[in-house]
Amino acid sequence: MEAVTALAHRRTGGDRERDRHEPSHTCPAGPGVDAILMLAAYGELPAADLGxxxxxxxxxxxxELNRITGVLDEVTAAGAHADVWTALAQAVLLLLPGPGxxxxPRLxxxxxVAVRAPVLAGARDCRPGAGGAGGTQGLEPAHP
Incomplete structure (x- = not known):
């Protein structure tokens, strides 16, 4: 989960002092996005674990939720639609409020982003998937 650590550290301001003195990274969001995109490009991103x-x-x-949302939106825009879809299928389950x-804020x-990712991934329909760890359910493309 080094990508999550980098993402969280970078996006919550852990590197603000360093950023004042160093040139920007290739991706405006920094190493968190870069790491996620690299892992996704090689098919090595543990997207469900990330979520x-x-x-x-x-x-x-x-x-902060808005910072994670920004990063995942950038990753989606960069082409890792299916991985973001998988990640958010897990994350959303943990973030939806219970009754009452x-x-x-910012959910x-x-x-x-959770709706946009499967659309960009070419999903025609969604259905609840078989659960992962802890009995959670994700979304997966429906097969004709």
């Missing part, structure tokens, strides 16, 4: 980690980190207030619980922005 679960993102969900837990946001719930634990280790990273107030909705987390709607994350849900927009």
């Amino acid at each position: 679960r980690a993102v969900g837990h980190m946001v719930r634990g207030e280790q990273v 619980v107030k909705t987390r 709607g922005d994350l849900l927009k």
Whole structure:
């Protein structure tokens, strides 16, 4: 989960002092996005694990939801649609409020990315998938 650590550290301002003195990275969001895109390009991104980690980190207030949303939106725009779809299928399950619980601020922005990713990935239909760890369910393309 080095990509998640880099993503969270970079996007929550952990490198602000260094960033004042160093040139920007190839990707405006920095090494978090670069790492995710590189792993996705080689088919090595553990997207479901990334999604679960993102969900837990946001719930634990280790990273702000709007920052993660921005990164995942950039990764989607860069072409890793299917991986973001897989990741967000896990993250959203952890972030949706229960009955009577107030909705987390900016969750709607994350849900927009969660809807956009499968559309860009070419999904024609979605259906709940078989559960992963802990009995969670994800989304997967429907097969004709």
